[in-house]
Amino acid sequence: MKSYAADKVRNVVLLGHSGSGKTTYAEAALFFSGATKRFGKVDEGNTVSDYDPEEIRRKVSISTSVLPVEWQDTKINFLDTPGYFDFVAESKLAMSVADTALIMVSAKSGVEVGTEKAWEYTEEMHLPRIFFVNQMDDENADFERTLADMRVKFGKSVAPLQIPFNDADGKFVGFINLIKRDARKKVDGKLQPCEMPEDKKDEVEVLRSMLVEVAAESSDELMEKF
DSSP states (O other): OOOOOGGGEEEEEEEESTTSSHHHHHHHHHHHTTSOSSOOOGGGTOOSSOOSHHHHHHTSOOSOEEEEEEETTEEEEEEEOOOSGGGHHHHHHHHTTOSEEEEEEETTTBSOHHHHHHHHHHHHTTOOEEEEEEOTTSTTOOHHHHHHHHHHHHOTTOOOSEEEEEOTTSOEEEEEETTTTEEEEEETTEEEEEOOOGGGHHHHHHHHHHHHHHHHTTOHHHHHHO
16 A cells, blocks of 8 residues: 555544444445455455454444555545444544544434434534445335435435435436436446436436535525525
8 A cells, every 4th residue: 555645544434323334334445446355244254344253253343443445546544433332432532533424324224323323423523424325225225214314313404415216126226416417327236327317307406406505504605606
């Protein structure tokens, strides 16, 4: 791994309820960035971050792991934290050195106690944060319900940057970037550009307006333009 200047290094702490997919997300970042050649799985006990025998046995994270990922011209240090409250000290220690927080939310379980705690901790530390709605491939996943739940719990400042879309059989296949108004779908395990589904175009404009309004409220100058 090459050397990086300080302005090219980011520390991102992964927070969320136990089982929301923090370790799997980190494993995906390692694999798709080329840092590893194998996509480890928690159930198989072969992930990079959960290496301790007790973690492998319990299938949960006990301590925080630092996972460096090189992406384009930036080094991103993902800090994979435990989800159980017994190890909250590990999470708070990781947050103290993080630039931003990525809060994982299960699309099938929605906002959980661990989600609310993660929000509270980031509020206390004034840490910038972004939600990642995970497990969209589960048959019980519901993105719209999860988004609505987050806006009720955490306020109208929560706005989507991307939304998922399904195929004719209702299976999750890709997502739409609301800022760029472009779509990508999964083909043979990789994302490829595609046409935006016709039945999503009106929804995209509504949600994009929501996003623009939230962004505008953060600046008087932007609000005047809005």
